Amino acid sequence: MRITDLMIQETMIMDLQATTKDEAIDELIASLNRSGRINDPVLFKEMIYKREAESSTGIGGGIAMPHAKTTAVNEPTVVFAKSRKGLDFEALDDQPAHVFFMIAAPEGAGNTHLRTLAALSRLLIDSDFISQLMSTDTPAEVSALFDAKQAEAAEKEAAKEKAKAEKAANVASTSTTGQQQNTSGVIVGNANSEDFVVAVTACPTGIAHTFMAEDALKKKAQEMGINIRVETNGSEGAQNVLTADEIARAKGVIVAADKNVEMARFDGKPVLQRPVSDGIRKSEELIRKAVNGDAPIYRSQGGNAKEEGASGGKISVGSKIYKDLMNGISHMLPFVVGGGILLAISFLFEQLASPENPIVQLLQTIGGGTGAFHFLIPVLAGFIAMSIGDRPALMPGMVGGLMAVNSNAGFLGGLAAGFLAGYVVIGLRKLFKGLPKAIDGLKPILLYPVFGLLIVGAISFYVFDPIFGSLNTWLVDALGNLGTGNAVLLGLLLGGMMSIDMGGPFNKAAYTFAIGVFTSSGNTDGAWMAAVMAGGMVPPLAIALATTFFKSKFTEQERKSGLTNYVLGFSFITEGAIPFAAADPLRVLTSCILGSAVAGGLTQLWSINVPAPHGGIFVAALANHALLFLLAVAIGSVISGLILGLWKKSPTLVK
Numbered sequence: 001m002r003i004t005d006l007m008i009q010e011t012m013i014m015d016l017q018a019t020t021k022d023e024a025i026d027e028l029i030a031s032l033n034r035s036g037r038i039n040d041p042v043l044f045k046e047m048i049y050k051r052e053a054e055s056s057t058g059i060g061g062g063i064a065m066p067h068a069k070t071t072a073v074n075e076p077t078v079v080f081a082k083s084r085k086g087l088d089f090e091a092l093d094d095q096p097a098h099v100f101f102m103i104a105a106p107e108g109a110g111n112t113h114l115r116t117l118a119a120l121s122r123l124l125i126d127s128d129f130i131s132q133l134m135s136t137d138t139p140a141e142v143s144a145l146f147d148a149k150q151a152e153a154a155e156k157e158a159a160k161e162k163a164k165a166e167k168a169a170n171v172a173s174t175s176t177t178g179q180q181q182n183t184s185g186v187i188v189g190n191a192n193s194e195d196f197v198v199a200v201t202a203c204p205t206g207i208a209h210t211f212m213a214e215d216a217l218k219k220k221a222q223e224m225g226i227n228i229r230v231e232t233n234g235s236e237g238a239q240n241v242l243t244a245d246e247i248a249r250a251k252g253v254i255v256a257a258d259k260n261v262e263m264a265r266f267d268g269k270p271v272l273q274r275p276v277s278d279g280i281r282k283s284e285e286l287i288r289k290a291v292n293g294d295a296p297i298y299r300s301q302g303g304n305a306k307e308e309g310a311s312g313g314k315i316s317v318g319s320k321i322y323k324d325l326m327n328g329i330s331h332m333l334p335f336v337v338g339g340g341i342l343l344a345i346s347f348l349f350e351q352l353a354s355p356e357n358p359i360v361q362l363l364q365t366i367g368g369g370t371g372a373f374h375f376l377i378p379v380l381a382g383f384i385a386m387s388i389g390d391r392p393a394l395m396p397g398m399v400g401g402l403m404a405v406n407s408n409a410g411f412l413g414g415l416a417a418g419f420l421a422g423y424v425v426i427g428l429r430k431l432f433k434g435l436p437k438a439i440d441g442l443k444p445i446l447l448y449p450v451f452g453l454l455i456v457g458a459i460s461f462y463v464f465d466p467i468f469g470s471l472n473t474w475l476v477d478a479l480g481n482l483g484t485g486n487a488v489l490l491g492l493l494l495g496g497m498m499s500i501d502m503g504g505p506f507n508k509a510a511y512t513f514a515i516g517v518f519t520s521s522g523n524t525d526g527a528w529m530a531a532v533m534a535g536g537m538v539p540p541l542a543i544a545l546a547t548t549f550f551k552s553k554f555t556e557q558e559r560k561s562g563l564t565n566y567v568l569g570f571s572f573i574t575e576g577a578i579p580f581a582a583a584d585p586l587r588v589l590t591s592c593i594l595g596s597a598v599a600g601g602l603t604q605l606w607s608i609n610v611p612a613p614h615g616g617i618f619v620a621a622l623a624n625h626a627l628l629f630l631l632a633v634a635i636g637s638v639i640s641g642l643i644l645g646l647w648k649k650s651p652t653l654v655k
Contacts, residue, residue: 003120003146006078009139011035013081016100021058021089025049025066028079028102038104040072046552047072048102054258057208058091060281062134063124065208067103070556077104078120080142082134092277099133103208118234121211123149125219125280195226197290198242198250202233202257203276210234213256213279220283226291233261252290253298254279263298264390270295299429325582328384328418332376332579339372347571347618376575378402380582381418388422389429392448396456397421403460413464415582421456428452487527487604494528495535495600495636499592502539502574502581510535530610530623531600533572534633537616538599539592540576541569541633542640550645569637572616584648591644599636603629 011031018024029045032038047068051057058064079102086096101120123129129149136142199217203209214230221228229250231242244265247253253271255261256279263271272286272295279286289295346363353360365371378401385397400417407413428451432443497510514528547554547562554562561579568576581588602608610623623629 003078003123003150004143006076007080007120007143007146008035008077009143011037011077011079012139012142013079013100014137014139014142016081016083016087018083019085019087021087024064024081024083024087024089024097024100025102028066028081028100031079031081032077032102032104035077037075037077038072039074042552043556044068044070044072044104047556050555054203055275055277056090056092058089058097059124059209059212059277060091060093060095061127061130062086062095062098063101063130064089064091064097064099065101065103065121065124067101067105067208069105069107071107073104073106076106078102079104080139082136092281099130101208118211118232119150119153121208122215123153125212125215195291196246196250197221197226197228197252197254197287198246199228199230199254199279199286199290200233200242200257200261201230201276201279202259202261209258209276209280213276213283216280216283217254217256217287221287224284224287226287228287233257233259238262250290252293252295254286254290256280256286266298269298271298324384324387324419324422325415327387328380328382328415328582331383332380335372335375335379339367339376342367342372343571343573347615350615350618373575374405376578377405377414381414381421384415384418385421385425388419389425392444392452393422393425395449396424396452399453400456400460403457404464407460407464409464413460417456417460417464420459421452424455425452488601490528491531491604492597492601494531495538495603496593496597498532498535498574498600499539499577499589499596502578502592507536507574527604527607527609530603530608530629533610533616534599534603534629534636535596536574537569537572537633538596538636538640539569539574539581539588540565541637542592542595542644543577543580543588544569545637545641546645546648549641550648553645553648570617587644587647591640591647594643595636595638595640597636598639599632602632602635606632608632 011034013027013031016024016027018027025045025048029038029041029048032044033041038044047070048066051068052066057066079100081100081102083096083098083100086098089097091097101124103120123146129145132145133142136145199214201210201213201217203213210232211234214232217228217230229242229246230240232239242265247265247269250269253266253269255263255266255271255273256276257273258276270290270293272289274282274286342363346360346367349357349363350360355361367373378398381401381404382394382398385393385400397418400421401414403409404413404417409416425448428448429443432447435443494510494514497506500506510532514532544562544565547559547565551559558580565576568574577588577592581592603610606625606628608623608625608629610619610629617630620626620629
């Protein structure tokens, strides 16, 4: 496929009118929209800004390459644009951008498209080619220039392949023959040089910067007379994967990446971890440092190069915590969705049959407290811990999460257990650092698991259980002493408590109070269960509404997850909101508490009774005022959804 098959002339802008970065992005998106190449400009813009938040796509040298891969794209397209005056695109070299390439790639784009985009990215490293582009006046001239350049590259590639075939025996005998080939695994550099480094390049979308960094490193290594092998982690996955022998022979390793790559293989090697943009703009510096061994020694167990004194490319504490948190949430989400949907189906069958029906019992066993839902908090805690302390932290994190559940600590206790386990393992790594090297192999399979489990388990047992257990008991007693003097106030309190921790001690205290305290006193009409059930249905429904009507405030993955919350909310499965609450606790919990409190208070204002312990909408018909019960839930959900949607920061505002 030719680059000009993607860079169609009707979308080109030969005289960009924008004077700011935001205006430039809007003008480029408008061109895509007019040509019908995208189906959702709002979503596409959101994804463009999400990529910009990772690092500016103003790569320097007068070039900007904003790009996104999303379902909002109908056909893979590259919009070419020129700005005569130039504009500030927050470029890495702080210079104005004059040439723009907006790349629109659909989800699941074919390999041919991705290879073509990679070829485009490599061309843009050539400063002479950029100068030629700046001198064009018409779209036809731009297309002709790219066709000629790509034909020239194809001829060179054919010549290299021929040379490679002729010297196959020589290449096979030594992996450092100095053959130069930009798109294969052959080492680039000087055949007579003994200096050898390896590199990995990767960017979040794997479309442009990955391959630009690869080409920049190869070209600079050739100029410096240094042998290099570069692995790319693009949209097609890892290519030209480094071998164990190459890693062992390398004097240093360069990881120019803005996303996670496989790092354990570099254990014990000097490793420079930098943003992918440094691979493009600071290739000489990185290669020189790698050759001289001027890099921290990477240790794969329970830590990273930064702990050994790495310089540059450090991430903020907030970003690190968010990354660890999202690792736990992403692994927990399938349990929430799978278990929640099966529970919802079980409630439906229960109304059609009975609680003793085998299908009902099967579905509730698989999805409920002894099935998928039983793993929610342990999985959350375990993978938070693993993100921090690597694989040795997984087991103590999961056990700590399970103990938090058993001690009534809820998902907040699971969060604490996960972070605790991760940093305990990092601490153990430092503690055991001075032990003889002969027992290094025992650390990950004996020392870290035993001591990590002991420390995390002890803290869970002596801290989580007493604190949260006492809190739960206090809450139940406090509710019992309130009495029924002010039903609306109590309804507000019970409804709001259902959203405070979504399965934790506050939630359980309210639920236990509703079905226990007043049942034992003879009040079995379900007045308090109406408040609790309405309050518990609000969080997932509010999430679903917010992700539906405030699309620009949520990522594409969050919107997809939000849809399942309609089913979970209708089924009185509050846990559907946990992933959102864990990712943004202040906004999500505050919004949900307010709406849940309103819903709970309304059930008491309207004297609604629901004589059923669970079921949500499936038991609404049992209420004495079924329509009013649904109205109370709807009002609370709309209030929470509106507050969350208006309050939440939009990805398009991130700079």
